[in-house]
Amino acid sequence: MAKGLLLVLSGPSGVGKGTVCQHLLKMRPDLVISVSLTTRHPRPGEVDGCDYYFTTPEHFRKLIHEEAFLEWAKVHGEYYGTLKETTLEQLERGRDVLLEIDVQGALQVRRQVPDTVMIFMVPPSWEALVERICCRGTESEEQIRRRLAEAEKEIALYTEYDYLIVNDRLEETAGLINAVITAEKCRVKRGAAPPCWEAN
Amino acid sequence: MAKGLLLVLSGPSGVGKGTVCQHLLKMRPDLVISVSLTTRHPRPGEVDGCDYYFTTPEHFRKLIHEEAFLEWAKVHGEYYGTLKETTLEQLERGRDVLLEIDVQGALQVRRQVPDTVMIFMVPPSWEALVERICCRGTESEEQIRRRLAEAEKEIALYTEYDYLIVNDRLEETAGLINAVITAEKCRVKRGAAPPCWEAN
Numbered sequence: 191m192a193k194g195l196l197l198v199l200s201g202p203s204g205v206g207k208g209t210v211c212q213h214l215l216k217m218r219p220d221l222v223i224s225v226s227l228t229t230r231h232p233r234p235g236e237v238d239g240c241d242y243y244f245t246t247p248e249h250f251r252k253l254i255h256e257e258a259f260l261e262w263a264k265v266h267g268e269y270y271g272t273l274k275e276t277t278l279e280q281l282e283r284g285r286d287v288l289l290e291i292d293v294q295g296a297l298q299v300r301r302q303v304p305d306t307v308m309i310f311m312v313p314p315s316w317e318a319l320v321e322r323i324c325c326r327g328t329e330s331e332e333q334i335r336r337r338l339a340e341a342e343k344e345i346a347l348y349t350e351y352d353y354l355i356v357n358d359r360l361e362e363t364a365g366l367i368n369a370v371i372t373a374e375k376c377r378v379k380r381g382a383a384p385p386c387w388e389a390n
Numbered sequence: 391m392a393k394g395l396l397l398v399l400s401g402p403s404g405v406g407k408g409t410v411c412q413h414l415l416k417m418r419p420d421l422v423i424s425v426s427l428t429t430r431h432p433r434p435g436e437v438d439g440c441d442y443y444f445t446t447p448e449h450f451r452k453l454i455h456e457e458a459f460l461e462w463a464k465v466h467g468e469y470y471g472t473l474k475e476t477t478l479e480q481l482e483r484g485r486d487v488l489l490e491i492d493v494q495g496a497l498q499v500r501r502q503v504p505d506t507v508m509i510f511m512v513p514p515s516w517e518a519l520v521e522r523i524c525c526r527g528t529e530s531e532e533q534i535r536r537r538l539a540e541a542e543k544e545i546a547l548y549t550e551y552d553y554l555i556v557n558d559r560l561e562e563t564a565g566l567i568n569a570v571i572t573a574e575k576c577r578v579k580r581g582a583a584p585p586c587w588e589a590n
Contacts, residue, residue: 310578312584312585314585315585348578348583348584349578351578352579353573353577353578353582354576354577354578354582354583354584356584356585365572366572366573366576369568369569369572370572370573370576372566372569372570372573373553373566373569373570373572373573373574374573376553376554376555376566376570377552377553377554378510378548378549378552378553379552382554383548383554384512384545384548384554384556385512385514385515385556
């Protein structure tokens with residue numbers, strides 16, 4: 191059986207990665223959206239094993255020491271990471287796995303799995319991103335300013351990625367990522383071969 | 391404006407390239423299917439400028455001398471070729487152009503236009519190809535044997551291509567090529583960039 195694809199989806203906070211992933215899952219119910227491990231406390235409504243796997247800093251550091259992560263980062267004092275073994279097992283079983291992670295994490299993943307398909311999502315315009323971040327209404331002006339500065343830095347790194355997707359309309363955006371997955375599965379470099387040849 | 395994509399579609403005779411292209415045109419009416427120049431005589435029903443551009447051997451050889459071709463070949467004593475200028479002009483105008491040509495022609499094209507998207511189409515099984523070639527009922531046993539031997543040699547060269555497409559069901563096959571085109575247009579290597587960045 192063919193190995194699954196490892197996909198990384200990055201993009202500035204507020205660009206709509208989560209919502210696009212939900213649409214993508216309707217098109218590809220077999221796709222595995224990877225669940226990260228974190229030391230931060232669950233927010234109201236978050237479910238362990240669904241939104242994140244929640245754990246202690248001690249356990250997380252032990253796993254770092256054991257090189258158990260495909261990627262990990264410390265953000266605002268909390269650890270976040272993707273477990274290597276779980277991910278590689280799913281790929282071996284032929285499942286496509288999508289990691290929704292930031293640029294630093296993405297670069298770590300590519301170092302360990304060089305044939306990772308790297309997708310970067312951007313808003314249709316800078317104004318659209320500003321609007322989306324402001325619309326949340328949960329953040330102070332200072333926080334918004336910091337988020338936008340971070341977004342600008344992050345977007346500048348899109349050249350590290352294989353594909354750039356403009357998130358204009360959700361359905362279309364999910365369709366573009368779906369097309370990328372379909373196309374990548376036909377790549378000769380990834381081992382696509384004539385079935386009549388396989389049989390010989 | 392972004393330049394168009396140059397696509398090459400190859401595959402053994404009888405695999406169904408022509409029919410798939412017709413389905414693809416319904417999905418992408420803007421796609422240009424390139425019309426070759428040939429010295430062979432028109433068959434009944436063939437239209438000059440539609441199936442082929444028909445010309446004389448003298449004119450064809452003059453064009454070879456002028457390096458006017460993206461690719462050309464002599465098959466069973468007749469010349470066939472794709473004009474460079476027409477093709478490159480269409481690409482400059484942002485049109486995607488598909489060339490339905492054989493492996494030798496494809497390799498010539500890639501030498502001149504290195505970012506050509508190379509797609510190879512194979513039958514779902516060897517038996518399916520035998521059936522399709524025999525079903526035509528227009529060829530002798532000897533001709534069929536020769537065609538199959540040629541097909542075997544040609545299929546072995548699929549590793550020169552970027553994508554391998556199995557032509558099982560026409561609609562699906564056209565959908566796969568459509569996905570390849572969609573995905574290639576999102577490739578960062580091809581110049582895909584954030585729109586908000588372009589504006590700055």
